[in-house]
Amino acid sequence: MLLGIACGSTTAATLVCQIIYIPSIMLGGLMVPLSIMPAALQRTALLLPATHSMRLFAWLAMPDGGTPQWLSLGVLVSSTVLSFLLAALLFQWEPRANAPTRRPWLALIAAVPFVIAAVAGA
Numbered sequence: 001m002l003l004g005i006a007c008g009s010t011t012a013a014t015l016v017c018q019i020i021y022i023p024s025i026m027l028g029g030l031m032v033p034l035s036i037m038p039a040a041l042q043r044t045a046l047l048l049p050a051t052h053s054m055r056l057f058a059w060l061a062m063p064d065g066g067t068p069q070w071l072s073l074g075v076l077v078s079s080t081v082l083s084f085l086l087a088a089l090l091f092q093w094e095p096r097a098n099a100p101t102r103r104p105w106l107a108l109i110a111a112v113p114f115v116i117a118a119v120a121g122a
Helices: 001-006 009-025 039-045 049-061 070-090 104-120
Strands: none
Touching: 001 009, 001 070, 001 104, 009 039, 009 049, 049 070, 049 104, 070 104
16 A cells, blocks of 8 residues: 555556565565575565565464564564555545645655664564
8 A cells, every 4th residue: 555655656656566576576585495595685685575474474384483583573563554654644635736745755664674674684
């Protein structure tokens, strides 16, 4: 929802979604396990939602999933809450001529939990 609201058109929204989706598949642990990637790519992968989803899936679905992934759960939940709040803030049915414009770059605030996780390197 947030990407659809922040982008000005469906074409831009599709492009931004693909820019997030394709690296998520490649680096997020869906095609190649994170454990065999170099350390730099593992840290970069923490910027993507699919990485945290796969970490949670491994923790919940596998009998020996390893240590609890509370950080990944926190990142996904906080990003979801931020996305909904920002979508509600930025949404407008039709832009009015004299109304102040909403700032779509505020949508980047939803990425803050991912940046914190990547900096922490957890």
